[in-house]
Amino acid sequence: MVDVPQWLIIILALVYAPIIGLFLMGIERKLSARFQGRIGPPLFQPYYDLMKLFSKEALVLNRVQILYAYLHLAFMMVTVVLLVLGQDLLLVLFAHAFSTICLILGGMCVRSPYSRIGSHRKIMQMVAYEPIMILMVIGIYINQGSFMGRDVFLLGKPMLLTLPLIFVAFVVAGMIKLDKSPFDVATSHHAHQELVKGITIEYSGPFLGIIELTFAYEVFVIFGVMACFWTTNLWAGLGLALAGYGTMILVDNLTARLTTNWMVRYMWSIPLVLALSNLIWIYK
Numbered sequence: 001m002v003d004v005p006q007w008l009i010i011i012l013a014l015v016y017a018p019i020i021g022l023f024l025m026g027i028e029r030k031l032s033a034r035f036q037g038r039i040g041p042p043l044f045q046p047y048y049d050l051m052k053l054f055s056k057e058a059l060v061l062n063r064v065q066i067l068y069a070y071l072h073l074a075f076m077m078v079t080v081v082l083l084v085l086g087q088d089l090l091l092v093l094f095a096h097a098f099s100t101i102c103l104i105l106g107g108m109c110v111r112s113p114y115s116r117i118g119s120h121r122k123i124m125q126m127v128a129y130e131p132i133m134i135l136m137v138i139g140i141y142i143n144q145g146s147f148m149g150r151d152v153f154l155l156g157k158p159m160l161l162t163l164p165l166i167f168v169a170f171v172v173a174g175m176i177k178l179d180k181s182p183f184d185v186a187t188s189h190h191a192h193q194e195l196v197k198g199i200t201i202e203y204s205g206p207f208l209g210i211i212e213l214t215f216a217y218e219v220f221v222i223f224g225v226m227a228c229f230w231t232t233n234l235w236a237g238l239g240l241a242l243a244g245y246g247t248m249i250l251v252d253n254l255t256a257r258l259t260t261n262w263m264v265r266y267m268w269s270i271p272l273v274l275a276l277s278n279l280i281w282i283y284k
Contacts, residue, residue, distance in 0.1 A: 006085060013084040014077055021216030022046040024223060028249050035253040046216070053209030061110045061202055068106030069203065069210045075099035076217045083224060086150025089137045096133075096221065099214070100126060107199040118198030122186040124260045128267035129173035135275040139166045142282055149228075158230040160240065165278035167229050169271035171244045174222045176263070178215075180252040185260045 025046040033040025042048075060066050079095040082088070100122065107119035137147065143162050144151050152159065160167055176183040187198035200211050227241035 009084060010081050013080055017080050017084075017220040018213055018216040020223070021219035022050065024219050024245065025216065028245075031246070031249050032253055035250070046212075050209055050212055050216075053212060054206045056205035058205050058207065060207060064109045065106055065202065066207060068102045068109065069207050071102040072099050072106065073210050073214045073217075075102060076214045076221075079221055080217055083149060083221060086148060086152075088147050089140060089149050090147055092149065093133055093137055097126070097130065099218075103199065103211070103214075107202075110202045112202050115199060115202045118186045118201065121260050122199050124264055125176050125183070125186055128183075128264045129176045132169045132173040132267065132271055132275055135272070135279060136163075136166050136170050139163050139275070139279055139282065142279065152228055153231045155231070158232055158236070160229040162282050163229065163278055165274040165281075167226070167244075169275040169278075170225065171247060172267070172271045174226070174244070175248050175251065176267070177218060177222055178248065180248050182251075182255040182258040183263050184252075184257050185263060 023043075023046075026041075026043040029045060030040045030043055075095050076099040079092055079099060082092045082095060104119045104122050107115045107122070110116075140152065140159065140163070141147050143159060144155055179187055185198075187200050200208065203211055223241050223245055226244040227237040230237040230240045
């Protein structure tokens with residue numbers, strides 16, 4: 001078995017993660033169009049859109065806004081690196097949260113009321129899904145006796161068999177992270193809500209491209225975590241992740257955006273109860 005150096009793993013992860021994320025976004029656009037009776041854009045349209053954004057003139061309201069955009073990307077890249085290296089899952093969770101906080105601060109540092117309202121709603125999104133993320137990490141610790149991500153591959157059996165309810169709760173939380181209806185209250189990639197782009201409305205050109213690139217990394221992270229629930233077989237893991245991602249797309253097209261308060265109440269009831277029930281089930 002070839003021992004791959006860590007620096008090479010990091011480079012490959014940082015290069016290929018957004019490529020995979022953009023490809024999944026292209027699949028999403030195609031499926032959404034088919035659900036709506038349309039042909040839809042080309043499969044590689046997200047790549048074209050990103051290149052076009054980076055080719056536009058750089059216009060910003062203030063330098064702090066730029067700083068938070070870069071920090072948003074940097075922390076998400078750290079999240080990807082920690083995840084692929086199998087590091088402490090609590091660190092992965094913290095880095096991921098810091099990335100979102102930077103996006104919130106970027107929306108708050110401008111005077112646009114739409115951007116600030118979007119930031120407030122993003123905070124409520126974090127309040128809704130973060131307990132699920134924490135319970136998932138606790139469940140993995142109880143299941144394998146370690147917070148290290150690499151130990152997931154040493155279990156000898158799929159995590160889905162012991163953490164099925166946590167997986168379902170994570171898929172719902174992932175819908176919030178990827179701004180899918182009915183949870184797209186802070187921003188929307190399909191203009192489902194009255195704020196249009198919400199928290200990112202004051203970003204344009206290459207700086208909006210940074211936000212979109214970060215989103216591609218985040219799609220990869222959510223998809224990768226779902227795949228890790230079945231690590232004993234590569235194709236089974238990919239199939240599970242595709243099934244979870246496909247479910248998100250289906251629900252996104254079948255539902256309309258609902259209120260922020262409803263989102264928090266729902267997440268703190270059904271998904272939270274499912275995750276807690278799973279913890280009680282596996283606790284010994």
